Amino acid sequence: MLGSGLLQGLAVTAKNFVGSFHDPKRLTTVEYPEKRTVLPEAYRNFPFLVSEKAEDPMGTLRCVACQICEKECPPQCIYIEKSKDKKPDATGKMQIYPAVFLIDSSVCMNCQICVEVCPFDAIKMDQVFEIATQERFHALLLDREQLAKPNSYFHSIRPSEAAEVDGRLAAERKVAEEKAKAAALAKAAAQAKPVAPKTEPAPGAASPKPQNPA
C-alpha cells in the first residue's frame, strides 16, 4: 500500500524520540566540557620524554640522544642536539644526554613511530589534547623542559604499559648488574692471582671462584 514505508519510518523516529528520555543509548551526547568521555589507555596524542624522577627531570631523562626517533619520524618534526659532556643516568652509567630536544607539535602527526623505534623507552605518547594556543609560531614548538614528564605521570596515564616497561627495565638492569658484579669479581680474581704464591691456598676456600650468573 502506498504510504506503508512512510508510516514505518515515522514509527522508528517516534521510538527514538521516546527512547531518548529513558535509554542512555538513545541520547549519546557527552556534554563537553562539563562531562568528558573516558579515554582508553591506548589513546595517543603527542609525545613526551620520560624522566625517572620528578624532582630532577632534566638530570634523569632516559633519553641518550641516539637520534633514532629523529631519523625515523615521517614528517621529521624532531630536532636533537647531543650534549658535549656526559651525565650519569638512572643506573649510574655515564651517558650523553640531549642538550636540545625539540618537537614541533604543529607538524607531528601522532603516528607513534618514534615510540616504537626508541631502544631506551625514553619517549612515550601523551594523552593531553587541550593544547590550543593563541600564538602561531613558537608556542607549539615544544622544547626539552616542556616535553619532560616524570615516570609517575607515565604510570598515571598508561598503567599497564608503564608497569611492563618498568618491569622490563628492572630485569635488564638486574642482568646488567649481575654481569657487572661477575665482571668485577673476575677482574678482582685476575688482579689477586700474581700475589697468591706466598700463601698456600686452601682448596676451595681462599681463591674466589667466578660465580655463574644465576
Place this chain on the structure above:
Amino acid sequence: MMPSTPQDSLLERAPQLLRDLVTSHLPEPWRWFANSLIAMIVILAVFGLLFAALTLVERKVLGRVQNRPGPNRTGPFGLLQPIADGIKMLSKEDIVPRDADHILHFLAPVILLASTVMAFAVIPYGRHLVPVDLDAAVLYFFAVGATTELAVFMAGWSSHNKYSLLAAMRALAQLISYELPLLLSWVPVVMISGTLSTTGIVAAQSAWKWGWVPTWNVFTPWGFAGFAVFMVAALAESNRSPFDLPEAESELIAGHLTEYSGCKYVFFFMAEYFGMTALSGMAVTLFLGGWHAPLPSLEFIPSYAWFGAKLITLLVGFIWIRATFPRLRIDQLTRFAWKFLVPLALINLGTTAFWSLSFGWTGPLQLVRWAVAIVLVVVPFIVMGRRLSSGVAPRTYSYAT
C-alpha cells in the same frame, strides 16, 4: 464576538472579562475600535510567542529524534534560544543588491507577513474568541493565503539574480500545484456544514454520538480523506519537508531568499511558521471540531485550551514528519499533486455528495452508508497509489555464485 452565556465557566469567560475591564468605560464606537485593537495585539503576541517557542520546540524535537539534546546552553533547557536567535538575526546587516528593485525587494517580506497574519482573523480560537465573524470566512482565509504566493515571486524577481528567479518560479509552481488539493479538500466540509462561516462549521461538529463519540468531520470517511489531503497540501503550501525544495541546502540554487538577510529574512521565516500555524488552525476548525472537547465530561476545560492542544498536536506532527522524510524532487512533487491528490480530492467530493444525500438512512442502512463511503475512499487511494508508484518497488537481491 458573541456575548457570553451565564453557564460558561469563569475560565471560559476570562478573556472577555479582562478585555471589558480595559474597554468598558469607553463610549460605543471607540469601544469597538479598542476591542478590535486588543484582539489584534493579543493575536500578534500569542502567535509571535508561539512562533518563538515553535522554533525552539522544533530544534529540541529534531534533536531528540536524532539522539542528541538540541539547544540547551542558552538558559535552562535552551529556553532563551529564540531570544538569542532573534538578537542574532536583527543585528545583521541588511544587504540589498545594487541592481535589485528596491521597492519590491522591501515589499515582498512585508506583503508575505501581512497576508499570513491577516489569515488569523477568522479562526475561532474558543467559544467566544473569533476576532472577525465573517459569513464567508473560509473563502477569505484561502484568498488571503493565495496572496502569499505573489510575495514569493516578488522576492525572486526583485533580487535581480538568475538563481533566485529560477528558484522562485519553482517555488511558485509548487505553491500553485498544491492550492488545488488544498481548496478541494475543504469543499466537502462546506457541503455538509452548509455554511462558509468558521463558527458555523465548528457549531456543526458540536454533538456527540451515543454520548461519547464526537461528531468531528475527521471521524467520517470523507472527512478523514479530506483531512489527509488537507494536511499534505498544507505541508507543501508552507514549504515544509518533504516539500521544502525551495529552501533545500543541498541544492545548487540557494532559493528565492538568497538576497535577503537580517530582519527581512526573519520575516520570511516567520511567515513560514505563521502559515503553518494558520493552516493547522484552519485544519482544526474544519476537521477536528474546532474548540470542542472530545468528551462531554471534559467540557470544564476551557475551549481555547482544547483549541491550543489540538493545534500543538498538529504542529508537532509537522515537526515529526520533517524529522523523518527525505525531500521530493520538483517533478515528483508536481506529479504527486496533479496526478494523485487532485483526483482523490475530486472523488472525495463525490463521496461527500453521497454521504449528504444518504443523510436520512437509519438502522442497518447506516452500516451500508458507512461501508459504501469507506469503499469510495479506500479504493481510489489504492488504485491511484499503485499507479503513482508503478516504477518503484522494494527489490530482492541475488548473490554471486
Place this chain on the structure above:
Amino acid sequence: MSLTGDSPLFPSGGAHVRAVNDEFHGDLLEVSMGPHHPSTHGVFRMIVTLDGERIVKLKPVLGYLHRNHEKIGEGTSYLASMPYTDRLDYLNAMTNNWAYALSVERLGGLAVPERAEYLRIILAELSRLQNHVCLAGFLLQDTGASGTPLMYAFRERETILDLFESLSGSRMMCNYQRFGGCRVDASPEWLGQVSTLVDGFGAFLDEFEQLITGNEILMSRTQGIGVLKAADAVAAGITGPLLRAAGVGYDIRKVDGYGLYNRFNFRVPLGAHGDTYDRYMVRILEMRESITILQQALRDIPTGPIMDPKAKLRGFRPKPGESYGRIEGPKGEIGFYLISDGSANPYRYRVRPPSFVNLTVLEDLCLGHTIADSVVILGSIDIVLGEVDR
C-alpha cells in the same frame, strides 16, 4: 556572452550563460558546483552544463586535496609511509594499512602469522561496516532527510571508532598494520567488545532499514537514477560495490583470497539494475555479510604471535623488485604498486585509488538527470577526496 571564457586553468568562479549554435535550443547554463558545497563530500568541483533542469555535460575538477602522497613515498622509508597511508582514504585507515603492508610483504618475502591475519580480517570488516554505514547516512542526508538517518548511522559508527581507539590508539589514523603482522595484540576484553558490537549490529540494521528502505520517497528519488550497465562498468575499470550493483560478481576477497578469506563463508550481493538504489542496497547487504564474517573470525581466532619474527622494524631494505598488493577495500580495489631498488626508500610508490577510478564514470551516470539527482549519484559512488587526490 561568456564573461571570462572557458580556460581550463582559471575556470570562471561563478556561472555564465553561453549561447549554443543551435538556435532551437536556446541558452545553456554553465554552473560550477563546488569546491565549497555542502553536498560534494569534500573539496570537489563539478562544472555542470544545464539545459533547463537537465544536465547535458559534466566535468569533474579534482586536485584540491592533492598532497604529494606518492612523491613523499619516494622520499621516506617504507615504515614511515605507513602513517601516510592512513590519510589516503581517511575513513578506512585499517584497510589502507593492510593493502600497503600486503604489497611490502610481497616485496620483502615476509610471512604473516595466523593470529595477525585474523586480526586483520576483523579490523577490515569493522572498517567496512563503519564505511558503509557512513555512506548510507550521507546518501540520505543528500536526499534531504534532515540529518536523522545520518545521526543514527554515526551513533553506530562511534562504537566502532571507539574500538579502533582502544586497540590502536587513534580513531581514524590508526597506523596499525606492520610489515609481517600487526603492531599491538588485541586483548580478550577487546575481542569481547567486538563480539557485543557485532551481536547488536543486526538489530540496528533492521531499524535503519525500517526507517529508510521501504520509504516511497527514497525509492522514487533513487530508483532508475544513475544507471550503470555491467559492460560499461567493466570497461571503465570500476571496482567495489559500484561494480557489484551493476551485476558483476567480482569481489577480490573471493578472487584473490588474500589473507585467510578462503576459510570464511560469506556471500557477495549483486544488484540487477545498477542504479542508485541498488548501490545503496548492495552496501546494506554487504554489511550483513560482514557481520557473518566477523562472527566466524571471532569464533575461530587462534592465539599466537602477531608479528613475523624475521621482520625488522628499522632498516628494512627489500631486494630490488616490484610488487602490487591489492585488497577489497570498502570503496573498491585499493592497491599499492611498489618498485624497490634495494635502498631504504621505494623507487616508485603508486596508489591505485578506487574512488578516483570510480569517479571517471560520473558524467555518464549524470547525463539526462537533474542537479538534485547529480548530488545523489555522487553520494552513491562513495568517494573520499583524500583518496581521489592523494
